[in-house]
Structure formats: C-alpha cells, structure tokens
Amino acid sequence: MWFSVLNVKFCGVDFKNPVLVASGTFGFGVEYDGIIDITRLGGLITKGLTLNKKEGNEGVRIHEVRGGMLNSIGLQNPGIDEFIEKHLQRMKEFKVPIIVNLGGSSIEDYVKGAEILDKTEIDMIELNISCPNVKEGGMNFGIKSSIAKEVVNRVREVTKKPIMVKLSPNAEDIVDMAVKCVEAGADAISLVNTFKGMAVDIYKRKPVFNNIFAGYSGPAIKPIALRMVYEVSKAVDVPVCGLGGIVDYKDAIEFIMAGAYLIQIGTANFINPRASIEIIEGIEKFMIEQNIKSLDEIRGII
Amino acid sequence: MWFSVLNVKFCGVDFKNPVLVASGTFGFGVEYDGIIDITRLGGLITKGLTLNKKEGNEGVRIHEVRGGMLNSIGLQNPGIDEFIEKHLQRMKEFKVPIIVNLGGSSIEDYVKGAEILDKTEIDMIELNISCPNVKEGGMNFGIKSSIAKEVVNRVREVTKKPIMVKLSPNAEDIVDMAVKCVEAGADAISLVNTFKGMAVDIYKRKPVFNNIFAGYSGPAIKPIALRMVYEVSKAVDVPVCGLGGIVDYKDAIEFIMAGAYLIQIGTANFINPRASIEIIEGIEKFMIEQNIKSLDEIRGII
Amino acid sequence: MEYKEVLVYSNVKVQDDIYVLSLEIEDDVRAGQFYMLKAWEEEPILARPISVHSSENGIVKFAYQVKGRGTKILSSLKAEDKVYVLGPVGNGLYTEKFKGKIALISGGIGIAPMLQIAKGLEGEVDLYAGFNKSPYLIDEFKKYCKNIHIASERDTAYYRGFITEIFNPFEYNIVICCGPEPMMKRVVDMCKIYATPVYVLMENKMACGVGACLGCTCNTKEGKKRVCVDGPVFKGTDVVFSA
Amino acid sequence: MEYKEVLVYSNVKVQDDIYVLSLEIEDDVRAGQFYMLKAWEEEPILARPISVHSSENGIVKFAYQVKGRGTKILSSLKAEDKVYVLGPVGNGLYTEKFKGKIALISGGIGIAPMLQIAKGLEGEVDLYAGFNKSPYLIDEFKKYCKNIHIASERDTAYYRGFITEIFNPFEYNIVICCGPEPMMKRVVDMCKIYATPVYVLMENKMACGVGACLGCTCNTKEGKKRVCVDGPVFKGTDVVFSA
C-alpha cells in the first residue's frame, strides 16, 4: 500500500496537514472543543483581533442566502492584550500552530498590534487588510495595492514573525495586490476574505444590514475564490494559503491543485462542525486512492 | 382595489414590464416559443453578436456548481448579417422591444457592428464589454475604465440607437467604470455580466475548461451583483438595468429597490423555463399586496 | 455539547403550522437549552436553533412553527429519518433553584421551551400564553401548572387581546418570558415596577451555535452577549432591548 | 416541446444503480428523443437530460443510471411525486423510414433509448449490448429483436470483452449506436469500411435543453451543432469525434 503524507512546511512552520480553520469562524478554538478533536487540525487562526477591544456592529449580523451567507460582525473582539492574557494559553494547549488574524482601522493600529504579537508565542500573523481604513473614508486597506503595500511594509518593520497577508477579493487587481504585498515583505499570501455583497428586506424596504453592505462567504463564492488563488499562485513566489467556499475534500483538492499550500475552512464549520476533520480524512483517502505520496505531487499541477 | 402598473420607460423605449431575458440565455427568443408566452415579456436581448460569425470554444462549455454554473461558450453566434437576415424578423413578431447584445474583439469590430445595427429596426444596443480584447492580449475591454470608455465613445459616434453598456463585475472599479461609460455617451448601464471563475477536474488534474477560466452566473452571484447595481445606481444619472442571479420575484424586487429600472433573467431560464413569467406575475402580486401603484414608488428606495 | 446524527422518533402536526418533532437523543438537558437542527444536505446551508420542548427517556421533543425553508423541511420528516443535531446549547435555567409563585409568559411559539421549564419548577406555576389565533400545545401544561391563562388576538373563546393585559407581576416571585421582543420588553418593564425578578429567552439568527461566529449577539448592560452560549436565558433587567 | 409538472407513476430499481422511472406524460414522442427532468427545487440548479426508454398509453418510461446528485434524487422518487419535465426534446429518429436488417449497438446505459427505437423499427432488428458488469434492461427487447448479443467486461456468462468485437457492420443495412464516445467512434469507423449507414445518439452536458444556451454543442463536419435540438441523433459520418 502507498503511504501518503499530508504535512506541509509553510514559512518555516510545520503543519501536520494543510487544513486550517478560517478567522472569525472558529472563535479561539475552545468554542469547538469537545465537538471535534481540535488537535487533529492543521492549525488555528484566531478571530480577527484589533489593538483595542471592539464591540462590533449593531443590527442584523448574519443573513443566509442561497449557497452562502452574509455577515456584518464588525470585528467584535476583546483586543490583543485580553487575547494574550485570556485566550492564547488555552489555544496553545491544542498543540497546533496558532495564527493570529490582525486587523486595524489605521496603520498605527496594525503596527502597534504587530509589535505586541511579536513578543508572544504565536506562530504567524495573518494580516487582514480588508478592514475599513478610517483615514481613507472607510475604504478598505485591501482595495488599492499602494495602500496595502504601505501597511505590509510598516508591519514588516516591527516583527520577525512570518506575515501572511490575507487579501480581499474586492481588490481592484488581485494579482497586482499579491505582488505588491510580497514586495513589501509578506512571507505568504492567503486569499480570499469575504466578497462585498448586500441584501434587501423587501417588506421593510431597507437593506438587511445597518451598514448596507456585508461580507459574502460560503460555497457560492468558491469558483471565484479558486480562480483568484490560481492566478495569485502563478504570480508570486511565496506560498499561498487558499480559502473561500471550501466545504468538502474535493473543493480542498481543487485549491491545492490550483496552487495552495494550505487551505482554510470558514463557513463550512457552520454548515457541518465536522467539516474540517472530514476534509482532512477525505484528502488522505483521495491521496491513497490516487497513489499520491505527498501533496508536492499535485500542488499547483494545473 | 389598487391598480398596479408595471410599465417602464427606459431610454425612450416603452417596456410593458421590467422583466427582460438576458443575453445568451434565451437564444433569439424562438427557442422558447411555445414553452412560454414570449409576448408577455418586457423585452428580449439577443445572444451576443459579433461582426463575423463565431464558432465558440472547444471542450466543456458548461459546468454546474453549487448555486450556479460556469460557462465558456465563447460567443458562438452567426454574425450580425446573418442575424439580421434570418432571425430579426422572427424576433420582431413577438411584439416586444428587441435589444441586440453586441460583442467584439477589437474596437473596429464594435464600430462596424454598431453601424450595421443602426440601420435596423432594433430598439437598443447592449454593448457587451466583457469580450477579450485581442489587441490587449486578451484582457477584457471591461476591466479598465479607460479602455471601456474608448469603445463606448467610438460606438456612440456611429449610432443613434440607445446604447446600454453591460458592465463586467470583474471591472477594477465598477462605479468608476459606470461613470466613465456614461461620460462616453452611454444612455443606460446594465450589470452584471458573469464573474470570472474556474473549476478543476481533480481526477484528470486539469482545469474543467480549455480556457481555464469561465463565466460564473446563477443565484450564487446575487448578493454581489445586487451590491454593484446599488452602487452604480447611486453613482450615475442614467437608468440602470440590473441582473445577476435573479431567480424569483423577491430577487427582482430587491434589484428594483436597489435602483434598477429594468431587470434581466439569465440562468434562471435554465432552472425554470417559466421563471421570467412567474417573476412578472410575482412582482404584480407583490405590488398589489403592498399597495404599490407604480414601480416609481419603490425603485431605488434604499 | 455534541454534534451527531440522530433518528426521528415521530413528527406530529398539532395545528396548522405547528409541529412536535421527537428525536432519539440521550442527552442531559437543562430547561431553556436548545439544539441546532439540520435535516437537509445542501440548502439551506445553516442549521436551525430550536428549543427543547421536553426531554424524557431518551427522547427530546421540539415544538416548532413552520416559518421558512428550514422549518418546512423539518415538517416533512418521518420516523427513522436522520437529523444532524448540535447541542444541547445554551445556559438554560437552573429551575431547581426557583421557589415560590412563578409565572411563565409566552407569546406564540415562545410556548415551546416553557414545557420543560414548567416540568422542572417546584413552586406554584401559572402559565400565561398569548396567541395570534387558536392556542396550541396547552394540554401538556395542565399537569405542571396551577392556572393557565390564554389570550388570543382572534380566537374569541379566550381573552381577546395581549396576554400582558391579564398578567400582574405583583402576584409572582419569579417571571419567565419567551416571545416576540416587544412583548418581552413589555413584560420586563412591568416587572421592573414591582421589582419582580424576570428571565427572558432571547432569539437571534444563528450560524455556529457554539459561540464562535458572534452572529447572534444581543445588547446587554455589560455589552454584547452571544444568545447561543451566554444565553438564551438572560435576566430581563440586563437586556437592552432594541425595540 | 412543453414545460410542465407531471406525476410519477412508478420508479423501479432494476439492478444496482439502474432504475426505470415511469411518468404520466401524454405526449407524442419519437424514438431517440429525451426529456429534461427535474425533481428538486434548489439543488442542483439544472435539469437532467434522460432519453425516452418507451412511451405508451400516457406513460413515458425512462431508464437511468445513478451517477451523481441529480440521478440520485431521481432514484428516490415514489409514485405520486412531482417531476418537472421539459420535452420531448430533440430530432429523434424517424424509425418508420428504416427498412432491412438493422443493428442496435449500445454501451452501458446507452441501452436506454434503444427500446423505443426497437419498437418503432419494421425491419429485422438485432441488439448488441455491451456492459461493464451484468446486463440490464434486456428482457423487454426480446419482443422486438431477432437476435440479442451481449458482451460484458466482467460477467463471464456473456462474451468477455467489448461488444464491438462481436459485431460485423457488413451484415446490416443500418446501424444505430448509443454509448460512450470512444465506442461510438469505433462503431462509426467500422461502418465506414463497409459504407453501412450509421446513426449515433450523442451526449453532452446541457443547461437549457431548447437550443438557446449553446452549451451542448458537438463538432460535426458542418461545424458546431447543438446536441439538444439538432441532435441527439446524428449521422455517424457527420460527427467529428473528440476522442
């Protein structure tokens, strides 16, 4: 029988398999403790953290649609200090790499946040550049590459932790965005974050969300996310972490064949809490059936 | 009882209701003759036409995914002359406004096509700027506003027919794109065309489509399409025609409340051949129930 | 809390759009807790939170109203069908701690969690149940409640109006309320006047049901709380109602 | 061609993953035509093209193999269930025009349309049916065929190998073939040698089923043709096979 291995070395960190859970869909891990065996996961990514505690948005926060959901959580989080104090140690107990998703509404926020995280035992920073930039009138840092580049540059200066920049699919030019982030010092790229979408309550004659727009995720976005992962993988020479609508192992293999070293499971955790575990098992089974010894054989094969 | 009216005046053309069928999903109308009563539709939009006949793409042309489908038809069409000779008269017999969807792989193609169409009895041209631009290495005309602007400008010079420019959701900046097209002389904007997506055949270890990428449509794209229609409606002062994932009357009302004067039914024709008729009936019923006398009362209400 | 596949024991229509679904679940359940139920594969994508109506002998019962896509599928379930369940979720009520005269106040399908609550209470329990049309699920309460008051906006056999019009918080040591938000707010306001302790069962759309997504929060005096795991039971005076 | 909702008369499993679905449809059907069937609301979004297996007394039968999401749902249908049908679609065969010795050659579930074809033919009909494992749907053909030849790659009760190995086009006036593309190509090539007229039933993924989407085209000597309305029956010598 063939022996297949799932492990991936990514930015110097050892992942025992390529399946991580996406920011904002898995809390700080502990929420799913007992429901699935978290120690089997490739890695954990925290809910998006900001320098200071945030209460998040008012009004409707989630709205289900065909094939996906819209969310407008508004980065509710306890702030980096409270995270380090109250949650990090518990997370480390799962004995898998811990990646902190870092957000901010100004460049200074990002820099100060990264400075603090640099001194902790986390394995990597995932820089979430889809946050509204208060100075630029609320437009995301992730839309224009020039602005994204500056954030990455500045964060790069203050930390030695590997930086994975998480791209927004709403970027004007996703490939250029990835290239610029790498130029600015990103060690890896992850994509995609949620798509800017909206929904209307036709009886109230109002947008469903107080902020009008919300982030669209779930199986419905997969074909577009996969295309972006493919394009970016071809364009940069740092490793890429792919996500967006992955719900089963077949989706995961598609992303890996499109070039992803790691993948993240987001909305699928809500659809099926065991999704991440079933995806790990499914990839393994697929590799054995197809006589694939290592992910290196199929990664980026197309 | 209240009396509700569905008619819409759009670029000087009278539509008895706002429900049109989208380009490429309804052939030249005659294909659906006998299956539904085409004379009840708001209007017909032809399959995308080019100056010269096109055979379209090889290999897989359609691929179904969760909530939608990918297509890579490649603009197969008989060319404008044959359309006028063989199909236009038959289309006119349905007694509804006829809009020709015009594509091209060079600016000259568009201009010559529009010149010919200008002399026919069609009601409007829908300029499809999502075609690959052979001179620019295959990148769509619809990505960069500067290039789109030039096409619209040049077509404007050769025709007095109302021009509705159909935007690609892959545009770098959809609002800027709309604004530039209006500056260049567009009488109306329609959006969205298909999203650039892809799929991988994990057993063959190859992309499903020969061209790697394909156009994503269907209910899955609705939240993003709706957001774009909303943004564009707020930004331009020409009327907007909205589409993208509309499958029922509720979707249609969402687009109208987001600002659309007309809407188009695309992939839903495949999901349910009666979709367009049921949407007309559903809008009417909704208006009566909600005491809405005219679409003017709810259009762009949010 | 556990995620598993269980079997339908029965699914009974009790009135128009009201059903009682019995599932083969062996869990230890507290009154006021709920499960995330999913009895479909692809659409809708999310599970639906439904309160425990009663739990006994390896059967957990759920009383639900058909509202949209998810509950419609639930209503079509038959014995032996499979359902994915995640639960029991939520803080629930430690009913054994409550003594004295207790009022349970429900609006519409808000009566669902009240049965398991009534069963666990030791004091003297009165039920106040308000309905739009005809009442439902009342019979079972006769075993556990001293008095049952029913109001209906349309069924003339009962008090015609809102249930809050025939309820006096002054008579009770504890009030527990579940129903539409405006009604819960009204009950909380009434209880404040007499300083009667009041608990409310909050509702919100949910994605994860485990406290991870932060989609289901409600406003409280101590900031945002997750209805799924910090609730669904809150002290009425802690909640900042939006309406 | 019409779009309508019809009722399931019966749905019978004939072997492993092979079923025969009978629907209450009163249409005039030509052999070789098919219907777009949809027995679900949301997912998958598209209908599935399935050939007419036979049509008689207001019942149209479909023989199908469970492959994926759509056919799996079809296999769960019960009498009285509703199915959306669009059809009959396609050119079909004017079987009444065919005379002489006729060979029907099928591979796997390609046997499905052959029954209605056999029923309409007046000449002497021989069936050559190839299967992966055990044969299915053969019995009904005994009424309409003179000789029945069966090949199987795995069932040793039959000729072991490909059906094309035991078929000789020289013996026939007309050949009609339905099966995987490589097999149809092989049959067409064999027929060319003896200039035996051959018809093939082509397959492709379909979205509209009415000729509007251009998703289902195949290559022919006269350019791209739509399998749904220009086919599914083509002259074998006109088709440009991709394999």
Ligand SMILES: Cc1cc2nc3c(=O)[nH]c(=O)nc-3n(C[C@H](O)[C@H](O)[C@H](O)COP(=O)(O)OP(=O)(O)OC[C@H]3O[C@@H](n4cnc5c(N)ncnc54)[C@H](O)[C@@H]3O)c2cc1C
């Ligand atoms: C903790 C908790 C316990 C509940 N217990 C019960 C119960 O015991 N019995 C019962 O009948 N219902 C209960 N509900 C409400 C139930 O979850 C919703 O009615 C159900 O999710 C609607 O799903 P649907 O697919 O049928 O409707 P959808 O098609 O999703 O929506 C129909 C309507 O219901 C609204 N809705 C959707 N989800 C929710 C939600 N989670 N809460 C409130 N409104 C929603 C939608 O906005 C829409 O207006 C409970 C909800 C919560 C949060």
Ligand SMILES: Cc1cc2nc3c(=O)[nH]c(=O)nc-3n(C[C@H](O)[C@H](O)[C@H](O)COP(=O)(O)OP(=O)(O)OC[C@H]3O[C@@H](n4cnc5c(N)ncnc54)[C@H](O)[C@@H]3O)c2cc1C
């Ligand atoms: C004109 C025509 C007549 C047909 N008649 C019959 C019949 O009588 N009996 C029968 O069993 N099948 C028939 N088929 C094939 C049948 O349509 C497919 O097997 C079916 O659509 C698969 O759907 P699914 O949802 O079960 O599988 P999916 O999950 O959609 O796919 C399963 C596999 O089948 C492939 N597939 C999907 N759709 C098609 C298609 N239209 N053609 C070929 N492969 C496809 C997919 O690529 C995939 O590999 C016919 C096809 C055509 C075009």
Ligand SMILES: Cc1cc2nc3c(=O)[nH]c(=O)nc-3n(C[C@H](O)[C@H](O)[C@H](O)COP(=O)(O)O)c2cc1C
């Ligand atoms: C409820 C919710 C909360 C999210 N919060 C964050 C976040 O805090 N930071 C972030 O970078 N992405 C966040 N995301 C985006 C996901 O991490 C992921 O990029 C996106 O959902 C697409 O993947 P999916 O389709 O697999 O869910 C959130 C998504 C959801 C659904």
Ligand SMILES: Cc1cc2nc3c(=O)[nH]c(=O)nc-3n(C[C@H](O)[C@H](O)[C@H](O)COP(=O)(O)O)c2cc1C
């Ligand atoms: C099979 C197919 C063919 C299409 N052909 C064209 C075309 O020729 N020209 C064009 O402008 N849009 C074309 N489109 C795009 C549709 O008109 C529409 O913009 C898109 O599908 C989004 O709408 P929907 O989600 O309602 O389908 C095509 C779409 C499909 C599915």
Ligand code: FES
């Ligand atoms: S439903 Fe996710 S936090 Fe409550």
Ligand code: FES
């Ligand atoms: S399926 Fe649409 S043209 Fe054949």
